[in-house]
Amino acid sequence: MSPTPTERRARLAARLHAWTGGALCVFVVAHLSLVSSALQGPRRFADLARGIHSSPLLAPLELGLVWGPLAVHAGLGLARLRGGFPDVRRDTSPAAWRLLLQRVTAPLALAFIAYHGVTLRLPLLLGRAAPEDLYVTLAARLSSTGPAGIPTEAAAYALGLVAVVAHLVAGVRTRLEQGGAPRRPAIRRVASAVVLLVGVVLVALGLAVVTHFAGGAY
Numbered sequence: 777m778s779p780t781p782t783e784r785r786a787r788l789a790a791r792l793h794a795w796t797g798g799a800l801c802v803f804v805v806a807h808l809s810l811v812s813s814a815l816q817g818p819r820r821f822a823d824l825a826r827g828i829h830s831s832p833l834l835a836p837l838e839l840g841l842v843w844g845p846l847a848v849h850a851g852l853g854l855a856r857l858r859g860g861f862p863d864v865r866r867d868t869s870p871a872a873w874r875l876l877l878q879r880v881t882a883p884l885a886l887a888f889i890a891y892h893g894v895t896l897r898l899p900l901l902l903g904r905a906a907p908e909d910l911y912v913t914l915a916a917r918l919s920s921t922g923p924a925g926i927p928t929e930a931a932a933y934a935l936g937l938v939a940v941v942a943h944l945v946a947g948v949r950t951r952l953e954q955g956g957a958p959r960r961p962a963i964r965r966v967a968s969a970v971v972l973l974v975g976v977v978l979v980a981l982g983l984a985v986v987t988h989f990a991g992g993a994y
Contacts, residue, residue: 793852794951796845801944803842805978812981815988818911825907829900846889853882871953874946881943888936918989930990937982945975 814821862872899905922928
């Protein structure tokens with residue numbers, strides 16, 4: 777029996793959600809790798825930022841590989857949230873826990889990305905900030921403290937970073953264990969473990985950068 781129009785739309789939506797999620801995974805890995813240059817000092821970070829933002833390809837690449845996929849992925853993901861959260865008291869399988877993790881981290885990750893984009897990327901686009909000033913800007917903001925001397929913005933960045941990476945890792949592992957490529961189950965299990973390891977490394981790298989800036993590394 778051929779699939780109904782509703783089933784075809786659901787399959788297309790699922791594929792778009794997976795494809796755009798894959799594109800965003802590539803971006804997050806690349807972005808964190810570049811941002812980690814801050815650990816080598818302000819000059820290295822400024823040189824990379826200046827080189828990246830001086831490229832005429834930056835705007836179309838951002839639109840096509842970051843903001844476009846993010847809009848599609850977020851729209852489809854928020855629509856899925858209407859299905860509610862899995863009841864892990866009844867279904868204690870790893871798949872149910874991964875789904876719960878995805879749905880809990882989705883709004884947190886989206887809020888963090890939106891905040892990050894509006895407060896750092898938008899000023900650059902509007903000409904209100906220069907790429908070489910990003911290091912000092914991040915150091916000043918992430919080292920600022922709120923009540924009881926707590927670096928509130930650094931804490932928010934740390935939470936947002938963990939939410940983004942956890943969401944992407946859970947999504948990729950779910951895709952792998954649902955029968956996506958590779959086809960052999962043993963290889964999928966190995967790939968799933970590798971994805972988890974990469975996620976741990978990304979979180980560690982990102983937290984190292986946040987801690988670096990939170991210390992007021994001028």
